Amino acid sequence: MRPDLSSAPPAVAAPILAATGLARAVPLAGGGRRTLFAGVDLAVRPGEVVAIVGESGVGKSTLLNVVAGLDAADAGQVLIGGQDIAALAEPARAALRASALGFVFQAFHVLPHLTLARNVALPCLLAGMNAADALARAEAMLAQVGLDGRGADWPAVLSGGELQRVAIARALVNRPGLVLADEPTGNLDPETAARILDLLLSEARERRAAVLIVTHSDMVAGAADRVLRLSASGLVPA
């Protein structure tokens, strides 16, 4: 049975993310396919924080990739800001990611050969902003995540927590409508993890960005507006 979308908190805004009937299976080594998930419906509205939990291997990250247009669903539809992502050509999907989505990963994925400011400015450039404006906005964003004046530093001198701050700054610098976070605190100690989560959510809420987090962490799930559990049969409230 499908979860009732009307169980979501009442909100006036239209969902930034609306997924319906998503299904995904993976090929098995010995032939045949294993269903990761099927019949997934999901709506996330601006400013809302939704956590997805579930066992390892159930397809949480794959669901995130499908939502981002990085992986194709076998069935179903994903609308980002009303646009069907599967209907877009690859360059247009890439452009949509650059302008409308932000990403935070477990591994921080900060490019080691670029300064912090250039790392953060990348999404702005990819969305079409000129380099000077992008760098100015990146410096401002770094200041907001507690790395004021560090734009010229190289990633090699940063701690894990600081690297994740850079990643959050990069995810939010383009003022995306939706931030996709895959185990954003998985590589951090509990204290740092709490601070980073607080930073991510407060910065996102301030910008009315929705956040979709995949996590194993109770702490992270506890901070979300809604928690959904993914299983082979679909997405249900946890």
Next chain:
Amino acid sequence: MHHSANGMAVTGWLMAGEWRAHPVRLGLAVLAIAVGVALGFAVHLVNSAALASFGRAVASVQGRADVAVRARSAAGLDEALYPRLAQLPEVQAISPVVEVPASWGRLARPGSEAKGGRFTLIGVDPLRAMAVTPGLVGISVAGQGGVGSRPNWQADAVWLSPALMRAAGVAPGQDFIITAAGRQARLRIAGRLAGADEAQLAVIDIAEAQWRFGQLGRLHRIDLKLVDGDAAWAVVAAALPADAMLATPEAEATRADALSRAYRVNLGMLALVALLTGGFLVWSAQALAVARRRPQFALLGVLGLPRAGLVRQLLAEGLVLGVAGAALGVALGYGLAVLVVDRFGGDLGGGYFSGARARLAFDTGAALLFGALGLVTALAGSLGPALNAARAAPAQALKGLGDVPDPARRPRAWPGLVMLGLGALAALGPPLWGLPLLGYAAMALLLAGGVALMPALARLLLAPLARKGSAFLPLDLAVRRLWGVPQAAGLALSGIVASTALMVAMAVMVASFRQSVDDWLVAVLPSDLYLHLEGAEAGGLPPADQARLAAVPGLAHVRFQRVLPVRIDPARPAVALMAQGGQASVPIMASTDAATPPGTARALISEPLAWLYGWQVGEVHSLVIGGVPRRLFVAGVWRDYARQWGAIIVPLADYRGFTGDATATEASFDLAPGADPAAVQTALQAALPQAVEGQAQFGRPGEMRRVALTIFDRSFAVTYALEAIAIIIGLIGVATSFSAQVLARLREFGMLRHVGVGRRAILTMLGLEGAGLGLIGALAGLSLGLVMALVLVRVVNPQSFHWTMDLALPGPLLGGLVAALVLCAGGTAVVAGRRALGGRALLAVRADW
């Protein structure tokens, strides 16, 4: 999609970041392209400088007539032809010319102290020449025997080209002793030739030339100006006797070009091979860099960089590499060309353009062309890895999941096999435009096929070791890694295989050629002492002098020979007609026992002549000797490395019967038992007439062999240099690919150290991997190189130079090469590992990438 300005910013940032982190790799890739471009450009500049000066020299001797009637042989034409042609209405102006090879001073072998030189002595009728070839009319120097600026045609006046004056160190007003056609004359220098700067050239009055140098009644050339139109040409051609032919300046230029074309094309191809090796290096560097940066590219893909943008990014990197390499290469190439022309002269030691001084000029068109080739090489090297990177799924790659090598997947062998097959087919093809282009295509295909086959081959060779396993952990890890990731092994191997194969092919070709030349020298030099008259094409020793030589005590047997150039085709260099007394001492390759047909003379043709003119054993061909076409029966083909444009041996008696020319230009002497060679040589020298003393060169077989091999080695000096460069580029490739792979595997080493594998064991493992790769690469390169050597020996050389050779393997050199490569690959891997393991591996397990 991002706009172009922002795209440029992204590209610039990423490029700067990457190159800031790996400047050495960037430098090596640029250098690899630069070396290839530099070699190609330098070889081209030197060749065109040499050819231009040679062409200028030819034009000077020609005096720039519209068209010339030329004698087919050095014996010349009957001067009765001149009035006949002069009467033709199609002939506007006409100038008869005597042209004989001549010398001044004492000619000597290279390295000897004696001073002397060769030049062309031309006799013209000044009033006639004024109208047809004004360049051949001298300018007298006022106050030095001349009358104003008008030519002063006194009986003993000679005009020299500026180049000849410089070479002989003489000035107008001085005496100048000329030796030609076995005679000597003392003339007075009346002035210089205005129109001939480059050529070694002297002009005298035609009657003086005929009288003083034994050419009475003979002409060698008749320069013409014709009325316009092909009809005039046909009328003149129809009026010619058998021993004359029409030659245009174009035909002369073609001949000059043909003289060294194969040599130049071969050098050019070698330079392109160096560029190709550079391309492999760029490809391998880019492929490894892409493999290492895959997660970075994945991140960019997630953040919104489209696939096309990623391809553009990597191509832009290739473009910058290519532009930098091309610019550096053009500059290096020009410097190299200046150095080479200064040190070795225009023929790179090849001996094709003697007497012509090369003037080097920067050739912008060629610079752009070779620069563009470098650029294309760099872009081609980047394209494959770029497309590969764009195909990867970003989400997978970001997690380090995509493209994890799957040991269960077998590497594909068919693309490599197809290319090898195509290469074998191309090797069977004929020459195109007289050049072994399909042979070179065969070598390129074999090389590419061999490299493409490497992963499959590595897997095949390592399978037994991998199945068995080893108790020695570093060896076990090394073997399993090489077996399990053959694509990575293939990448590292491509550089080794390519450079080893090229090195082996070149080394085997040169060794085979040298061995064959040495064997040939032994076969063609059976006598104890040889005499050669240098520059005596127009006439050598008369019979009386021959008899005096034959009567010298201590001689058991004497054979005289008359050698003179004969033209078969005006667009090709002359062939050597060798009239030999007694049994010819040449290595016969094919012959017939059939009786000589009546009315023919028995002839032996050299291998290049058989190639160039298609003459075969048992056939009868016509050749103009003594002004009349004679029928020659081809009784055999002999191996000849001395005369690339062909030679024909006819019996001396037949030649004398045909021509009435009883002179000799060469002689070989067998000594009586117990005779002292030095004493006999002294006695022979004393018996020579004074006029030819300066032209006479005596040689003994051992010394002649040594000189010949020294010249051989010198002319291959450039080849050796290119070979050394190929080795260095190959080793650089090994070093870069190993260091890149070690960097890419830091996480693996970190894990190994965490589970208790010591640093020393990891270094041992790397060393073994390196040595194993080196061994596989060297063996594969050796096999591939031997096949390519076969193509060089059996296809490229015969098609270029028209001679064959026996295959000879330089065993110690090849063995040493394999050992050096194995050591070098192992050593490089350890050095790269030592640098990479300096504490970074432990951190690498938790590092970002």
